[in-house]
Amino acid sequence: MELQDQLPQIQALNGRVVGVSVDGLTESTSLTEQLSLGFPLVEDRDHRLGSAFGVFRLPGGMDMGPVDSHSIFVIDSGGHVRWRQLAPDTMHVPVDDVIAALKKV
Numbered sequence: 311m312e313l314q315d316q317l318p319q320i321q322a323l324n325g326r327v328v329g330v331s332v333d334g335l336t337e338s339t340s341l342t343e344q345l346s347l348g349f350p351l352v353e354d355r356d357h358r359l360g361s362a363f364g365v366f367r368l369p370g371g372m373d374m375g376p377v378d379s380h381s382i383f384v385i386d387s388g389g390h391v392r393w394r395q396l397a398p399d400t401m402h403v404p405v406d407d408v409i410a411a412l413k414k415v
Contacts (some may be wrong), residue, residue: 317348320405323412325384330354358369365396384411 312328313320318364320327327349351380352359360366365381382403384393393411395404 312405313408314345314347316405316409320373320412323409323415325408328352330359332357332360335338344363363391363394382408384408384415386415 317327329338329347329349329351331341331353333341333352333353335353341347342351342360350370353362357366363381363383369377382393382395383391386392392415393407395407
């Protein structure tokens with residue numbers, strides 16, 4: 311996992327990684343353990359975060375209805391979004407871009 315591999319570099323820039331999932335806490339905890347993630351996954355079953363960041367209700371394809379898009383946000387300590395990428399078709403994380411955004415914060 312790209313973020314996991316670069317976690318020390320992200321943390322060295324005072325960055326923190328938090329994954330957000332629409333799955334329940336039990337499933338997220340299980341996934342965190344299975345993948346030995348060094349960052350937490352939080353639950354967003356009611357889509358509050360997805361809605362707040364404008365990534366909920368994007369077309370899901372295959373008649374899935376509204377979904378949250380895979381997305382990445384770099385947010386500064388004041389809560390301002392400094393960089394974002396919406397990636398509905400891929401789980402790829404452009405870690406170099408994330409690190410560059412952290413260096414600007």
